[in-house]
Amino acid sequence: MIDHLIQLAPDAKTLEAGRRLFYSRRWRLLGGDGEWIWGEFDVGGKRPITSAVQVVRGKFSCSCRARARPCAHNLALVLLLKNNPDRFTVGQPPDWVRSVQHQSGRAPKTIKDTEQAEDRLSARLELMTSGVDELELRLLDVARRGIADTQGQGEESWLSMATRLTDAKLPGLAGRVRRLAGLGAEGTEGEIARTLGDLYLFVRAWRIRDEFPPDRREELYQLAGITTKKDELLGLPAKEDHWLVLGSVSGTEDRLRYRRVWLRGERSRRYALLLDYAFGDFPFEQSWPLSASFAGGVHYYPGSYPQRAVFPEPRPGGRPYDGLKGYPSFQDMLANYRRALGVNPWLLYYPVYLDDVRPVKEGERMKLVDAQGRALPVSADHTGFYRLLAVSGGGPLSLFAEFDGYQLRPLSLLTQLGLAEA
Template sequence: MTDHLLELSPDAKTLEAGRRLFYSRRWRLLGGDGNWLWGEFDYNGRRAIESAVQVVEGKFHCSCRARARPCAHGLALVFLLKNNADRFTVGQPPDWVRSVQHRALRPVREVKNESMADDRLAARIALMSEGIDELELRLLDIARRGIADTQAQGADTWLAMATRLTDAKLPALAGRVRRLADQPEEAAEETIARTLGDLYLFVRAWHIRDEFTPDRRDELYQAAGITTRRDELLQRTGKSDHWLVLGTVQGEEDRLRYRRVWVRGERSKRYALLLDYVFGRAPFEQSWPLSASFNGAIHYYPGSYPQRGIFPEPRPGGRPYDGLKGYAGFSDMLGNYRRALGVNPWLQQYPVYLDDVRPIKKGQQLLLVDSAGGALRVHPDYGGFYRLLAVSGGRPMTIFAEFDGYRLRPLSLLTELGLVDAEQAEI
């Protein structure tokens, strides 16, 4: 529930300020009643700043003078709820909060609310369009000067480019550009060329987005960083099934920790990506143990090729999972991947379950080879290749992996003990 509140931040600067205030010790009288959160922020001994948040509807109130709304104080309360809820005391609100609640209950025409939401979305898209126009100019400039010349200017070139995209509320694109600054030298030019090509495809698609179907346009917006709110997702029909946890990836970017969890439906044979974010060392809300199974409905984000979803009410599976079968070789896998990419060209990761593949090292290349002799490279982020090589002993294996269109990143493998983490498998 807290994620959609953080998405209401007017800009990255305010969100960062809210994150800093989350760590402050100046908060006092933190409380909540299940519907509202409130707190007073001690401002250098002066009259405390009074801030309150209506959690479900996303209404913010604050007595500070900041022009941006929601302000950093309100966002800090959301961070506190998300990461340190024990600091709140459940009870009756103080008088100033009751006054805020009373004003919030005044009747407002629903049409006006929808108009305001449309205005906010239109303003954000206008800002994003400005950022995308600037991105296009930068991409054309890089094409004229060449990748090598751009690389010679150092990592600051990519970081400055990423910062401008963040300011334009394009966090997903900013993340892809920021990662170019950390590429190993031997793979940098190849990775940069692919990323710049993907970005230019996105730019051209953005310019003709009005010609897209609603599902295709939703996927484009998700790739840009506009996500559907959780309450809207819950109104969509969920896909009920018996889901198996096949693999997990965790990482961190700019103090924001992320977790990708892949699950597969027993009856539907559909995969779902459960993506979570937390700040600092805060724990993730839900635990998804590898090889555990859960019953319940996953609500997919809108799109012509739905992949990401939310799993609001998982229940323990309580029985063995059946029907897991992998690709016999890379040919069928690549065929399905190309079809998926034709439907949704913004796929960053594609889940694959592979039978009869062997890890081999050929010169400096780390590869997975199928029974027909086809080979695909292993992703450089995978750090367990030599352990995988030892576990295999030259024999074929069954592996679950992410595919980015070029390389495979093993996440789990099937052994006599069942599914085990691909980076921690016992030799």
């Protein structure tokens, strides 16, 4: 168990820093209660750094400014528990640890809370509907002008539309419009037309949302930006399995950092998308190292084709992951992708594990070619294509990628040593 916590280190630099802190004599008030361990690190006259680790479930908390968790202080605590357990005093946690433990719990809702939440939702839906009305007018204006003429007006046209959608509490739609601005002159008419078509489909669906079954309506709300509260989600049945971390994508939008982590269940062969946000320099709550495996229950957000999920209590997998099998050809992959779109037409990312594909570079175009000779382009923002060429040596390999309907974005590949970043 303790060794697995050490393996959750986000990188070798953080682990080495944790080892140095392990030898430090600045640790004070080291303690534990059988579930959590904690300690205060003296920084010389200033407020000490407070660090705590939930040993069984692998949750980490620290007041330091490191962006990743576990941080060096968390890892030092784990190393202390492994090598010098006598330094810990068993007892009641101090107030700051109680606060961390309380944040990990869930408080029940009252009837008044429920009524207030319903009133807030009703007011938000009214505001969102006004934003949808304006979006429809703008889409019809683009249809009259044509895509080329609209693109000729520059990205400000898209950005102003995105700003209005944000004001109307439609962040999901605003993000899609903002991506149109990011395409610039390199964006193809096919990409733009697809996004505009998705937006208009949303407009028409929004008008008849009350006629949808609950799962389909929840997907519509998720696209708009309304998601099920975490405490409500944890009340839904969980999908128990042995989960493998297959890949992740992170980035920043207006100082808000995001991270997409993809898991795959060993028995169910289902994918789960963990979507996290952190503002500024604040760290993400959980570390998900590539190729690590976890056991436990994943709670999916409601939907007719659920992808996004939360994993509240991951436990170390404790054994090798079995059953990693991919698509033998793009034909099989695309057939499943079309079926998925038939259930949820707003899929932005589709996870695929591919067997027997070769990276090929033709001029400036980068592609993956399957055993049947069919090719699909690689995303232009993928920076590791030459690594794929080097690892494959021109031969076939297995990799995990995101597919957006047009191109693939490789996230990891299978080597003799296991999964590696693509």
